[in-house]
Amino acid sequence: MIRVAVVGTGGISASHLQAYLDFPQRCTVVALVDVFPERAQARRREFGLEGAGVHTSHRELLERGDVDLVSVCSPPSTHEEVSVDLLRAGVNVLCEKPMAPSLAACDAILRAEREGGAVFSSVAQNRFRDDVVRLKAALDSGLAGPVSHVQVDSAWWRGLGYYDLWWRGTWAEEGGGCTLNHAVHHVDLLLWLLGAPRSVTAALTNAAHENAEVEDLSVAVLAYERALATITSSVVSHGERQRIVVQGRRASVALDGEVVAELAQPNGFPAPEGDTELAGRLRALAAAHRPLAHTGHRGQVDDVLTALETGCRPAVDGHDGRRTIELITAIYRAGIERRTVDLPLSGDDPYARPGTLAERAPRFFAKSASVTDLAGSISVPGSGAGIGAGR
Structure with missing residues (x-):
């Protein structure tokens, strides 16, 4: 026991x-x-x-x-x-x-x-979810072809009171905003599905939470050898419509199960019906998935x-956790310094050290409340594509 x-x-x-x-x-x-x-x-x-x-x-x-x-x-x-x-x-x-x-x-x-x-x-x-496992199986099968673009929407919504909790809303205690504490789920999944990018650029802002130092919205562009991925990290998104859509050369597959496979006409425009045979194979692969026991x-x-x-x-160890933090750290550095940051980060990168982010990050607003507890329950986005639960 x-x-x-x-x-x-x-x-x-x-x-x-x-x-x-x-x-x-x-x-x-x-x-x-x-x-x-x-x-x-x-x-x-x-x-x-x-x-x-x-x-x-x-x-x-x-x-x-x-x-x-x-x-x-x-x-x-x-x-x-x-x-x-x-x-x-x-x-x-x-x-x-x-x-x-x-x-x-x-x-x-x-x-x-x-x-x-x-x-x-x-x-x-979220690696222990049927929809995520189905998406990974589709990519691992190679049926969609080489990846061209991945769109990740880590879309959450939080009211002002969310940042009144004593440890939230400051760089020193929370460690960051939505990029670290909400999109961490999606960043982990992107790395699991696609591996690490070569470089990242990003922009950060606080659009709607005047009681928090940290960002409530960021957009990052990740560069792979020939592919790009975009990650939008947000706690300002009404409806919390979260998405992961992977565009392959032959087909696109999405976390919500949508499959699209185009065929080209001689002029390069998409044919009316698309590649129904390939789309059928991808849907059959998803249908064959055996539901997880837990x-x-x-x-x-x-x-x-x-x-x-x-x-x-x-299945998920500390090395996985570290890779996620490395990419998030690169997003923060790119957004703060307004430049492209290469990966992997060097061993002497100043942002790898404790305190550097808190020292250099912008204070979008001053934290204006500090309570020990908040009433209400943790909610999860209602759609099938919802990821995780923010603390």
Whole structure:
């Protein structure tokens, strides 16, 4: 039986707790940690965890000595310290997105994993979704042909009150705005589907949240060898219509299942009917997909539990998390310095260091409120193409 603790009992912790409770024969929740103990107490009552201890510091978990796996659901600025301390003590970690606010912090986590012999997994729950797996299978099949363009719309909407929570809306505590804390889901998926680009250009702004320092909208253009990808990161998008559309030379495939395959007339214009045979093959490939047994956070928790039970690596590890942070860091540098940034980032890149982003990033507005908790539930975009859940 794997003994589990959760550090940080805010909104996203509910997804982790429910996932663990879905595997009662494999794991048990023994502790909850929060700097606001009353919030942890409320979570304990909500999920019927009468036997779980409540603590105010992750270090108290180390003093317990009976915890095997910890979900880190605390603010991004704490991820490095909490993960490093636990990993060095040999405690396995499943860390919410983003892995850490800087590449140096990601590297410190990876070193601690090696030193402690524990397992680290970076949350990327959207890889455990049927629509995402179908899209990856379509691209891996090669049927659509070489990729020309990928359109990624990480479209979310948040009201002003969202940034009133004490750790949100500042470069120092949140680590960034929508590019880091919302589009992180889509950035991970793009890297999983297409690999890393050669360079990136970007623009950042705060269009609608006068109570936050950070950006609420960014647009990045990623250059591959012959392809381009665009990522729009937003918390100003009414309707939260999220999309991933991949244009191949022979066909396009989208996260929502849409398939289009054109055929050219002699004059180069598209023929009226298109390539129905190829479109049919791509749809048949999608139809043959066997639904995943567990999806979302439940799917990733199942994967991590399996890794601990069998000694294998988790499907999403710290190297995956680091690659995502590297691309996001490049987007920020490109937007702040208004220039093209090449990838991979060099080892001495100043933006890889903790504090550089917070030092050089524009303060679009001053954070004007700081509350310890917010009423209401976490919502997920209603369409089938919706990705993840922002914290």
